Structures are given as structure tokens and as C-alpha cells.
Amino acid sequence: MLDLPEIYTENIHRWLPELLYYSLTTLKIAFFSFLLAVVFGVLIALCRISHKRVIRTLAVCSIEVARGLPIVVVLYIVYFVPPQLFPGLDWSWFDDFTGAVLGLGIHGGAILAEVFRSGIEALHKGQREAALSLGMTPAKAMTHIILPQATRIVLPPVGNYAIGLLKDTSLCTLIGVNEIMNGAKSIAFSDYQPMAVFVLVAAIYFVMSYPLSLLVRAMERRMRVAH
Amino acid sequence: MSFFEILEKNGWYFFTTLLSGWPATLMVAAGALVFALVFGLIIALMRISTWKLVRWPSTAYVEFFRGTPALVQLFVIYFGFPDWGYQPTPIQAAVIGLGMNGAAYISEIYRAGIESIHRGQTEAALSLGMTPASAMQHIILPQAIRTMLPPMTNFAIVLLKDTAIVFAVGVLEVMALARQLVTETLTSAPIYLMAGAMYLCVTIPMARIAARLERQRQAWH
């Protein structure tokens, strides 16, 4: 039988610093792909409510495709396919880290687009009418009345997305990014301690994601009280 | 060779090879779904218990499994369990891993479903002279199932997509075969795109069904 406490007391001083070092990459991927996803999400959501039918259809299709694909498949397609489709271009800048951020960002954009759209649509149309009747232009009504309210509605689901994203960064090891899972694999197999190392990694992920989920739940509670 | 030349020459071979990965994909998805449905119900019942000693471990379970990536859970089971003297096969590890992960999510669906049925429903049924059993059968369950069906369908889609990571513990499913084909033919674009298209052929119709169920449920209220 495995004596985990003993293994940890013997090894943690070597494992933890190394794993934490790798977890910086994990956080970096999560951070940049989150920013990208918000930008994509806003753009796609705007297309989704556009008056032009073609643009709307394109947005719907991109959302359905991105949501219908496993994230690993998105990562593989984004990272491996473009260089092969356009071999003439210079792809030297396109490393695994960039591919991971781009892949997760595109996928997240599709998720957030739906979140943003439903946030705007959740508002009663009376809000817009009241703003217009006071002499605001549609743009001002959007900035001062609609968006501030939509932001609050949207915050909890965006938080949930961020939690999911943090966990999904673990998939980047599958396209070879040197993040915490990759680090864990190399330690686990060189030290012949897979159980202890992977449980430790799980704990690190938990420590990163749990505060976030407490925050989201607090926001959700506040929303429920407010309504 | 251009993309289309490759596709014309090897397309059929790619297609049949990838297709042969589907039985494993579907088997893992179905196995994990059954595992999650059963285990998730146990967790859900524990979580609504009035007994703290029962409630606490189930809450901890849900929090931990929702707070860590499925890939890590798979690694613990496949690479870690042998340390405890049990070496699961890749498929076993995948079913247990995704199943335990799914149970944490699905227990929340059960819980929401049970809690969504207003207590007044039972009381109304009993006041009409129904026995508790027939109230459960004719009044509560039909409503709870309607409430839970759309999120369950969505969960099944998520589960199917999650199977795309189990090649990491050696299951020979669609993505594993895709990777093998890439190493074999040194061409990636058509293979990964084809694999993606295959997933879409399954997930998009499923999402349509889930959306239709959800609309029906809302119309019903």
C-alpha cells in the first residue's frame, strides 16, 4: 500500500516549486485566452444580433461549430491545420503556446457570445424605450442603460466560463505546451510516483479554481437577492 | 501535394480509419453516462440528506471533482491506481474517470430537478386522494423528468466531447486514430478537419434535440 503522507514529506520540497513554476504557464494561457475569448465573444454576439441576415447566419454557424467540437479537436485544428493549408507563409512565430491561446480563445468566444447575447436579451425592452424617450441616442442607451445592467447579469456565467477555462488549459499538454500537466507527467514518470504527483496537481488546480467558484456563487446569490 | 489532392487520394482511407474509432468513443461515452447517472443519483440523494455526516462527503466530492480537470482525474486513475495494486485497462480508466467526473455534474441536475418540484404539487395530489406512490408516479416524476431531460441531454453532449481526451490514457478512439494517421501519413489538416466534422455530425443534432426539449418544457409551464 502507498504511504502518501510519507512520500509527500520526502518529495514535496522538490515537486512543489517545479509544479508551481509550470503552473505560471497555465495561468498565462488562461489569462490570454480569456481576454481573447471576451473580444471574440463581443464581436460574435454583435454579429449575432446584426440586422444583416448573412452576418447573423455566419455568427450562428461559427457558434454551433465551436460548441459542437471537443476542445481538444479545436486545439488540434487551430494548431496543426493552418500551417499545412498555407505552407508558403512564415509560421515560425506560431508556437504551441500561441496555438493554445488562439484555440481556447476561439472556442471561448463562441461560448461567451451566447452568454453576452442572452444577457442583453434578458433586459426588458422597456429599458431601451425609456432611455430613448428621454432623448438618448441608441448608442447612449446601450452605453449608459443596457450594458451596465447586462454586465451584472453576465458576470456569473462569465465567471463559470473562466473556471472551466482554467481547467481546460490542462488539455494544452496534448499539443505539447509546457504547462503544469506536462511538468507533472515528466516528474511522475521520472520519479515513478504517478499517484502522488497527479493528486498533488489536482490539489493545485483546486486551489486555483475554488476561490473563483466561491466568488461566482457569491455573485449568483447577490443576483438572486436583487431580483 | 495540395490539400485536395491528399483528400482525393487518401480521403476514403482516412474516413474508414476514423470511423473505426467510433465504437470505442461511443462505448466510453455510454459507459461513463450510465456510471454518472447511477453514481450521480447516489450523490444527489446524499446531498439533500438532513444528516450532516452524509451530506458533507458528497459536497466535498462534488466540489473537488468540479474543481479539477478531467484529464488529471484520468491520469490519477490510469497511472495512479496501479500504485494501489489495480491496473485498469484504458477503457475502464476512461469510463471510471469520465463517469466519476460526470457524477459530480449530474448530481447537480438531479438536485435541481427534485428541488424544482413545488411541495404544493405533492400536497395537491394527496388532497385529491392519491396515495403517495401514485402521486410520485403520476405527478412528481413526470414533472421532474421533463425538467431534467434537457440538461441531461446537454450533459450527454459534453460527455461525448470529453471522450476526445481519453486517447491520453491509451483508448483507441477517434482522436487516437486521427493522431496515428497523422504520424503515418505526415499530413494533418484533412485528418483533423474530418475528425472534427464527424463530431459535429453527432453533437449538432443532439444539441438540436436538447433545445427542442427545453422549448417543450418551457411551453409546458
Next chain:
Amino acid sequence: MSKAGSGAAAGQPLLKIQDLHKRFGLLEVLQGVDLDVARGEKVSIIGPSGSGKTTLLRCINYLEKPSAGHIYIDGTLIGEKKVGDRYVHLTDRELARERQEIGFVFQRFNLFPHLTALGNVTVAPIRVLGLSREVAELRGREMLQKVGLGHKADEYPERLSGGQQQRVAIARVLAMQPKLMLFDEATSALDPELIGEVLRVMRQLADEGATMVIVTHEIQFAGDVSDRVIFMDQGRIVEQGPPRDVLGRPSEARTREFLKHIQDR
């Protein structure tokens, strides 16, 4: 003859509506409405639901685009402009400029839930008129004071009763100092015991000489406050005149029927 009389006799009318039509698909909700409202005049519009009175009000503020016909305020076309012989729609900015002069009080208040009562009253003066925050808040507090809610300036709408919310909504309109105020069934969404406080505020505004067009189901109130009552049915004005005529001895059968129906309730 009441001071309202016909609009033309009292100089240029503040509001002039010419042959207004509005279609929703096959349904013609307004079938040619002509209406003049003089400066300082209070006009109440009554009629069964579906008679087009709310649509008429929404068209005046261009929340609905009329299918045909024209609306003028102080001689200015609303929602469109004449280029040569053609009428073209205004840009968003031009339309917003015109709406500043027309206040609209909604049946369901439509307060902005993310802003306090004072925030609701100051957001348009600040963002639309470009007033400084200090000036806007001064004016805003004054308006809240006026509707009897000076002490609720820092409350959020969710903490206010329906009657209080509607009074804040009225203060929000007043803060823009509009030439014309439109009330769309301002008390219909309120519990009976809260209706009085809103009607009191409206009566006060009327006494101060505001120009008001009021769509309402409160026949008694319409009779007390208005210079003129208009009865609408099936998208047309059926009868209009001083309250004692229209409400007291209506000349049209449909008006009598409607009033009898209301009293029976």
C-alpha cells in the same frame, strides 16, 4: 367654450397630428387620427383596450413608427424631415434631440434598476443635456422633492413601492423639462391603494400648467383634470369635447356603451 377650444383658434397648437395611420401586419391599429393639442392643454384619451390609444401615444414619441401621417411639435416634424417634396426619417441623433422635448411615462415605470432614484432622475440630464453632475443633482433632488420622494433619493427602484417608482419615473421626465408630457396608463400597473399618490402628482402638474396627453382608465380623474376628453375606438377618434359633455352626456352610442361598461365594473 373652454380655454382649449380648437387648437387653431388659440394660435399654433403645441402638438399637431395629421391623418395618422399605424399598421401591424394586417391589423390597422390607427385608421387616420387628427388631433391638435394647445400649449397648456390637458387631454385625456379613453377607450376600450385595443382602441389604439396607447399606440397613438407611442407614435407621438416615435417609439412606434407611423405607417402614414405626420406629427408636429411646435411646428417641427417629429421623426422625419422634409427634403424637397419627400419625407425622410431622421437619424438616431436628430430623433433623440426631438425626444428630449417629449416626456413619456410608461405603464410599467421602466425605471433603470441599476441606478438609484436620484441616478434615474439625473442620468438623462447628464448624458443627454450635458449638465454637470452638481447641477443635475440639484435639479434632480428638486424634482424628487416635487413628487414627494426627496427622502428616497438614494434608494434603488427595487426598494420602492409601485406608486413610488411611478413617481420617480415622473420626476425623471420632469428633470428634462419637456414641452409635452405623455402618460401611458400610468396607474394601470398599480395596486388600488397606490393609485391616489400618482394621480395627486399628475393633478399637481396639471395645475402648474404642463401640457399633458393622458391615456387612462381612471374616468373620474380624466373628468376632473382634463380640458378635453377624447374617446377612441377601433383606431379612430369617435368623440371629443369638454369632459362634462363627453362623460356627462355623450352623443355617440359607442361612448355611452363604453362608459356604462366602465361604471358597471
